Amino acid sequence: MLVSIVVLGIVGVRMLLAPAAPLPPPSNVADACTIREERPGWYKATRRAARKWEVPPTTLLAIVWRESSFRGQVRPPRRKGWWIFKGKPISTAYGFSQALDGTWDWYVEDTGTDGARRDDWDDAIDFVGWYMDKSRDKLGFAGIDAREHYLAYHQGHGGYRSGRWQRNERLKKAAAQVDSQMRLYETQLFECDALHAAERTLRNTPLPKMRPGTLYASPHPRQKPERVVAEL
DSSP: OHHHHHHHHHHHHHHHHSOOOOOOOOSOTTOHHHHHHHOHHHHHHHHHHHHHHTOOHHHHHHHHHHHHTTOTTOOOOBOOOBTTBOOOBSSOOBTTTTBOHHHHHHHHHHHTOTTOOTTSHHHHHHHHHHHHHHHHHHHOOOTTOHHHHHHHHHHHHHHHHHTGGGGOHHHHHHHHHHHHHHHHHHHHHHHHOHHHHHHHHHHTOOOOOOOTTSOOOOSSOSSOOOOOOOOO
């Protein structure tokens, strides 16, 4: 009897200490309104990150859509192993944002967010906003150019500057898909999120025209806008 109680106690403690099972992706990851309805916490965190880093929430969502399909524990495929031994993953990318180990360490050090995790939505979406902010400062991007932001996100700032991506048709196609998905998210959120529609209308800045294979001539400023400080 005593043994049974001890065993049950140990099992109970393990269940309490065990991490919660990760939330599955929304039922339709291509629909921003479904994401908003089924994962309200994720959507609120996305809007917080968008305000914090002054980037469109739809671009944040589109990058995660392409990188992980909203799966928090996904890793890249492994290299071929020998017999029963699995090969190592082709990169250290992990989580919603598919951030590499080194880039994630940079984010943690730069923002002071010790304990941040790539499989935590709030942390991962903040990382994407942070990286877009870095791309804006280092490469001069406007905040809404989803295609160029994804190319820099995938290749890194140095890789983007080198221009090697211009010979990579698969990558350019993926970047065009991110841009297209961002535009679809924009259209959807106009219908189901009055706050997003109001903010977009107040900005009154049209999306740049799509010109596949070339850089965008964005109507947005090429540098990060200065914060407006209210007078007392």
